[in-house]
Amino acid sequence: MDSYDVVVIGAGPGGYPAAIRAAQLGAKTAIVEREAWGGTCLNWGCIPTKAMISAADLAAHVRDAAALGVRADNVRIDYAALLAHKQATVSKLAGGILSLLKAYGVTQLRGQASFQTRDRIRVAGADGESTVRASKVIVATGSTSAVPGFLPKAPAVIESRAFLDLAELPARLVVMGGGYIGCELACMAAMLGAKVTIVEMLEDVLMLLDADARREVRRSMEQHLGIRIVTGRGVDSVDAGPAGARVKVGDEWIEADRLLVAVGRRPVTDGLHPERAGLWPDEKGYLRADGRNRTAVPGIYAIGDVNGGPQLAHAATSQGTIAAEDACGHRGKPNEALVPGVIFTMPEVALVGLTEAEAKAKGLAVKVGRFPFTALGRAIAAGQTGGFVKWIADAAGGQLLGAAAVGPRATDLISVAAVAIRAELTAHEVGRTIHPHPTFGEAWMEAAHAVSGECGHLPPPRR
């Protein structure tokens, strides 16, 4: 039986960086994957959607470019080529992960991992079965789309993973769930020409955002992309036929070629048998872990979506690294508390740290500095003036506690805000930092001045 210092189960964005980090620290490391290297993120999540959204976004921009003097009539979508680009992107990155794992000397085991005891793991794959011994185990088995039981099992009712593999774009799409996955895919489909309806049970879509950001995105989705958004009502029932589905929302039946279910994700532990190691999932199926990702069983860690924390690839990567360091005896800091979120809607949205609503709920005294892209030279030049950036700062000392960006390049812009917040900078210091002109990033500097009401590129604040 082969013995390893660290065995990682699951090669998604949490698992494979954990394996690489353990190997960097000198541990004899193996990683087990039953399906596809790179996990949901690379194969059916972050990456393929961005390949497709990039194409859709480009098409939308080209169509809108007449005002900038670019005429591109008859812009058409070659969906097969678009899918080929998506597949090539995934393949290239998957190959990269495999060669990195190899370069770091991580043993790759293909198959379903299941605990036999606390330190023995059986791996059952296409080419047979083996059992390995593991001093430390990092469970990174991720999550999968949750599909409510009342929905019929039919080809027309799909979740995000199947949606990405459709050979053709559905002409009429109903999206159940107005969270970030539902909204991203709805925007993409709409930009590619589909007629899209979003049905969200809560009072608004994207409820994790502050109201001002939500207003901005929703207006664009409805007015610019023509998406119909139904809020405050759920899907009551679905009639699925061979060619499509009829979706009942309140008194209305909505006709659709496909119903995309995006109502949340549930942890994956099937076949893992953690109970044989003495590790019991909670009532929702999560393998709970502490701030250093340690489960209740010594030597077993749980990272990423399966531990019930923020279900974001970059949070899993950070946790995986921290777990690997702890497993290798490097007792470091607990998990990072500051996890940015990015949403590739049209326009893009991103946030990090506290929202205004959270600050209010916590009873914190904060000041907000907001700067709209309509007042930014670079944005006007690019013809992309929708949206704004804003800082949420401590009212007394000006410490930056949160930031949000809506509009062009918001998902890239948020990184610098994350650095500033983690470094505990103040609004004053960011305002004094010289930002290059003319760039979209200047908006952060202007918004930092606006925190104290001293932004010279905005009219004086009304009293």
Added chain:
Amino acid sequence: MPHAIVMPKPGQFTEECTILRWLKKEGDPVAKGDVLFEIETDKANMEVESFFEGTLLKILVPVGGTVPVQATVAFVGQPGEAIPAVVAPPPPPPKPAETPAVSPAAAPAAAAPVPAAVPLLATPIPASVAPSSPTAPAAQKISPRARRLSKESAIDPSGIRGTGPGGRVLEKDVKAHLEQRGYARIRITLAAKELAIAEKIDILAVRGSGEGGRIGVEDIRRAVDEKPKVMSRMRQVIAQRLTQSFTSTPHFFVTVPVDMTDLIALRREMKDRGAPYSVTDFIVQAVVLTLKEFPAFNSGTDGRSVWWRSKVNLGLAVSLENGLVVPVVRDADDLSLAELHDRAAALVGKARDGKLAPDEMSGGTFTISNMGMLDVENFTAIINPGEAGILAVSSTRETPVVRDGRIAIRSVMKITVSADHRVVDGSVAAGFVNAIRAKLEDAALWRRLA
């Protein structure tokens, strides 16, 4: 001539008070009966009204200042009137050797520094433990530049030895201090430094928990939380009184279990008939009756003299959000069960609302401390100075008990008396708690009393 506004004397034993809040500013017009300021005594808070009309010309004692009673705290007069030369408030008078009303006349007052027959919160605090006086500690001599550098560096200059005239701290002294203490090696985030300056935290004394020992906002917040803070007057009095009692009184403790089953049943029966009594009322009554049988527990001693009290003034410890008070039921031995119930309920209610008058908290002869509602098996209490005992009442619990050779489940409550061994012997204490027990277990007695 402006009128001097003086610190009132809110209670017989109160010698100094702290200003909590000024409701008028200098220059504000003042009418007779206007509330000028609010004070905190060692027992309660109260508002002080003006006896004069005019303008508040000058405030001498700021918020937080503590001064002896009768000291001038402000002047009210006509605008423009000259304010008399401000005389520093006199120091609190030397602590009088109190002679309790019921102590023998022969008690050697001078040799009896332990205050006698007054309850927990009624003894004046010796000047040595008096908190913040209105004048700050002798100001350090420091140059403006040195002060500014200290502030900008988020450090505390008070420990720096000055090299200027008369020991004045100069900028170069601060610089030398920073260098000697390795200030340049400190890593601190910008927000953390802002916070340290605002909260007057010396960052030289803060350990950073960030990467490479960098000081972050959390570290400063922790330092703010851990900074020593002056306790409230109430807590200071509690500390002083309980330390005095616990270190100078030889305590011993006797516990008995009381079978409350029958009394609880009786009480339920009475409640259904509309009688208001709580179990606590029965306990209070049982203690009052028993004190008459065991006068040693209603006495007091300083170790040289002993004084017996003819009346029972029963203290009831009431816990508040941040401390406790002991309202006293006077002449409890003259009261019927119904009167005891009414008086105790009224006093406890006033205590919870912070509305007890100082004299409602003094003169106790014995105290009950009831933790029945706090789910405890048993505890011991500290005797209030000047008293000979205190009864600790714990929770009533379903308990297996041997009765007539069988195990039965009964509602059992433990009571523990703390006794001052100087006046109470072990057998007396045992007799005392057992006498209380016998009363509480005697349902017939309560049918008679209620």
